[in-house]
Amino acid sequence: MSASPFDILFEPVQIGPVTAKNRFYQVPHCTGSGALRPRIQAHMREVKAEGGWGVVNTEYCSVHPSSDDLPYVSATLWDDRDIKAHAEMTEKVHAHGALAGVELMLGGARMANLDTREVPLSAGNLPNLAGNPFQSRAMDLSDIRDARRWHRDAALRAKTAGFDLVYVYATHGYLLSQFLSKTTNHRGDAYGGALENRVRLLREIIEDTKDAVGDTMAVAVRFSAETNGGGGADGAPIPGETEDMFGLLAELPDLWDINIEDYSYEMGLSRFTPEAALEPYVAGIKSLTSKPVVSVGRFTSPDTMASQVRRGVLDLIGAARPSIADPFLPNKIREGRLEDIRECIGCNICYTGDGKGVPIRCTQNPTMSEEWRRGWHPERMNAKRSDDTVLIVGAGPTGLEAAHALGKRGYNVMLAEATRVLGGRVTQEARLPGLTQWARVRDYRLQQIDKLPNVEVFRESALTAEQVFEIAPDHVAIATGATWRRDGYGANALAGIAGLGPAAPIFTPDDIMAGRLPEGRVVVYDDDHYYMGTVVAELLRLKGCAVTLMTPEDLVSTWGAYTYDRWRAQARLLELGVQLSVARSLRSFDGARVVSGCTYTGRETEVAADDLVLVTARQPKDALYRQILEYPLHTSDGPLKSVAKIGDCDAPAIIAAAVFAGHRYARALEADVDRDAPLRHDRVYS
Structure with a gap:
């Protein structure tokens, strides 16, 4: 086999005592499932491991009830009862040859502890950094010893659960970064003032964690490249204390996961932030340490990924959103199927799950968070149940997804679009400022439909109810969208x-x-x-x-x-x-x-x-649906076996909901679905 320009991405990487099979690294990211929905969480992470990611991490994982972040749903390792849920994830991730990582979190003044009612603990008596009317208690030396013990105990539980990598979380405004920062740390003891003192707690927790698990597990540190708290223009970091901190800590962990404090740029919308936006912040980090470095950048281009490694910017390609949009991105690159990648559009609809406390969804990947409770897989469809034909009217995001998914099931599909242009609202909105990448929703599905000989697309084909009955399909789905x-x-x-x-x-x-x-x-x-x-x-x-x-x-x-x-x-x-x-x-x-x-x-x-x-x-454009129901030939035993309206035509919503509606229709057609109980719940009683 001839060499691929992307072979470098599939080289193994040593991370302390463990080895990642390739450079594809799913960084910790929120899921909206966490400790509340452990099976949804485990199966979602498993699919990424199956898709070729070399390392798959949890979201942030609270180590103690004083770091309760509800309604933002995190994982937890508060006591031994949490081990079972994590072990389910690690077992599934290991089954596909990937490493499993856990990001331990001490929240500090970002926590309000609304559920547990514990007093928040921080470097000082700080206002709540997430906007709640609670202040933290300034930690005394006893509190610091407790925090170190909680973190160490959680690391040992992570080891029991089968994790290969454990994080020390020192960025994004959580407890350890509150100690690091001159802005939030005004202590006058051994943990405040001079840089060596402000770094002390982070150093101690890294050492505690290494001592507890370092012989069998890698220890990673998630760290901001802007240790002064940011404040510069996008892509123009302001020099802070990063180099000095690395001078004290550089060789302690086994891996550095580098980001910046500004979430809105680190995980910026494509409307405002380009791919690989963090390179100006991260580029110099590798010169400060001999340990491998990972960072993110909404990497969707294999060329960009390979370039980051070749130029010495990163050792591992970090991803959250691209791994959500396409869990099988690594395998598709390895197999040379670049046109099959569902590229992240940078809409951040996934992040709404964190704010709303519900399982994350994705505009591009309608199976996200449905792997366990609906049994959906991002690359496999249930087989067709008959040789019936399906007519889909409307080639917007709903119609395109329904045609694609039904075609993969094996049905003969006719997709009729009233205009010359396919894509519906996606095509229209992609012309607006900053929304160019919305078009990926259309382009991916058209590329996949072009490969399916059993799916025919008819442009400039506005249909009446009479014409639908003349075509005489077995099933009709109306996906004609909505108007403002x-x-x-x-x-x-x-x-x-x-x-x-x-x-x-x-x-x-x-x-x-x-x-x-x-x-x-x-x-x-x-x-x-x-x-x-x-x-x-x-x-x-x-x-x-x-x-x-x-x-x-x-x-x-x-x-x-x-x-x-x-x-x-x-x-x-x-x-x-x-x-x-x-x-x-x-x-x-x-x-x-x-x-x-x-x-x-x-x-x-x-x-x-x-x-x-x-x-x-x-306003839903459902006139054709109503005309079909009123047409004289439409009876319960008439020529049409089923008629449905789907997507915005049924209930206008976001694009992710439109895609999901098309996918759900395709999955459910002639399938055995309990309409009264379509979901398995993930509630656990102990």
Whole structure:
């Protein structure tokens, strides 16, 4: 076999006493399952090991009830009762030749301990760093001894559970980084003041962990390349104490996992952050230590990955989101199937699971978190049950996923799209500022459909109910999407907005994406609260409009907080000169003035405006579905065995939900699914 330019990625890497079979390293990442849903957690990690990842880690794992982060769901190793759940994961990961790692966590002032009601402990009497009205207790020497013991005991439990690698977590604002930082550590004892003192607790815990498990397990340290707390422009690190800290610690652990404190850039949206964005921060770390270095960068390109290793930036290619989008990414690279990779689009919908305390989902990979409870596999479909034909109407994300998945099952599929352009809302939204990579949702599925001879695609094929019955498929799925509403109907206006003048120039995102743009003074009214309102405002400002973004919420893009969109979106709009008007509910627009009322007091104000863009709710385009149900030939024993509406046509939602709907329809067609109990629950009683 001829050499591949990616062979370097499949070289083994020695990490202390253990060896990773390749350089693909799934770094610790949140799952929304953790200790609450151990089987969902274990099976999800197993699929990554099966897909070729050389190292598979847990999310952060609390070592004691004083580091309780609920409603953010973490793993736990509080006592021996936690061992069984972790052992299930390590056994499954080992079955595929991968190493299993656990990231131990002492939370400090980031913890409110809302569930356990324990007092948070930190370097000082600090305010809660996650915005809760609790302060931490300044740790005395007895507390420090306790923390060291808790961490050591958790490491020993990790060893019993079968882990190969254990983390000391010293970044992202958790306890150890609170001791490291001059900003949060104002102690006057042996653990504060001079650098050697601020590093002391980290050094002691590394040494404790090595002493407990180092003969059989590797010890990793997760560490920020910005030890001064950041603050520089994106991609332009400000020199801090990193080199001095490495001078004291460089050779202690077996591996360094390097990131930065700013989550919104480390795991930045593709809208704002390019692939391999952390290279300026990480590039010099290998010169400071002889130990292997791993970091992340939303790596989706094998060329970029190989380049990072060849140029000496990294020893291991770290990934969280790319491993979620495609658990089989390493195997596909090794087998030369690059076109089969489901590339991460950088939407961060996976991260919403952490904020919401629910199992993570993925726009590209609808099987994420469904490996155990639904029995879904990202690369395998259940076989077809008959030779029936399926007609899918609509080639947006739902229709494309349904056609792809049904084609893999073996069904003969006809995919009819009313327009010339495939992709539906994905294609339209990918034209908006920063959303180019949304198109990967369409492109991946079209590439896969092209390989399936049993799937036919018909463009410019708008269908009527009569034509559907003439085609005479066995099953019909309507996936015709949704349109943005023009009446103002939304979460804060369930009766619509009565004061919209009949002749007033009103636009929706559909108009914007079709190239019909307002001019002059524009108010964008956002009652959707995700990314669309801010993206539309950005586009119109770039086109020269004077833009005001108005929302009935207290903040811009409130739901975008769960994807780390809100902060950067607001900063972008302010930099562009967009005016922000929050806690304002739209009352009327007559073509010259927008009248809004304060969300709290009702007091009205006016804003001069030539045009209004409504980003509120969407209306399902389900007319064809209703026509089919009303068609004279449609009976319970008629020619169509089943008719369904799926995706936005059924209930408008996010793109990830649209893809999931198409996949679920494909899995369930003619399958034995208990409609009353479609899920296995993961509740454990002891």
